[in-house]
Amino acid sequence: MTDEKLYELVCSVSKEVFRKDFRHEAYFNKRLRTTGGRYMLRTHHIEVNPLVLEKHGMEELIGVIKHELCHYHLHIEGKGYKHRDADFRELLKRTNSPRFCSTLVERNRRVSRNRxxxxxxxxxxxxxxxxxxxxxxxxxxxxxxxxxxxxxxxxx
CATH class of the missing domain: 2.20.28 (Rubrerythrin, domain 2)
Structure with missing residues (x-):
């Protein structure tokens, strides 16, 4: 999937789920390691980890987009956009958006902690x-x- 296709998907999800326009940029960022996506406060852009689509498919990608759009729309409206804010949690529930994305990187677990x-x-x-x-x-x-x-x- 290209950045243009991702942008179109973000715009359509924003229109369908939030009934609001998305007026900024959305693109893949390969440097993201542990997170599915992020909303940039200063530029209002949305970055998405391409591993979300590769490892978990389109449904998980749409979930990440909905989560980041919750940050986006609340921040634009001047409401509580952070994870701990009541406005954010309420919008997550209303839009059926995930609070966290599925794991993207397998972590090495030590067999024994004590040496x-x-x-x-x-x-x-x-x-x-x-x-x-x-x-x-x-x-x-x-x-x-x-x-x-x-x-x-x-x-x-």
Missing amino acids: YTYQCAKCSLAYNRKIRLNTRKYRCGKCLGDLVLVTSKKLK
């Missing part, structure tokens, strides 16, 4: 840490005993 496990020599209390400690400098918070490195995990 190092220390144990107190006196009371055997365990401490899990991401960063290595200097065992000569730090002591057990419970009994002030010496800490001993028990395990050291290497993460990818």
Whole structure:
């Protein structure tokens, strides 16, 4: 889909759903990574992530457009256009627009968060840490005993 087709789609969605004209620009922005789209306050333009169409299809794209048009029309009218504003939330419900878009980027999840496990020599209390400690400098918070490195995990 080209930027011109996207602009025509935004105009038609604005007319059908909001019964108002869209008088600014709408285009794809490949640099958007985690968000489906964004409304630019200063220029009133709407940018859309092309991955929305590629990964989730036309229905999701129309949902993103409706969401950004909620920001657009409320901002133009001088009403609350931010996510936390009551005007915005009410318009989302009225137009059946999504609050969030589907995930676009798969995030790498670590298997284990803790790399190092220390144990107190006196009371055997365990401490899990991401960063290595200097065992000569730090002591057990419970009994002030010496800490001993028990395990050291290497993460990818």
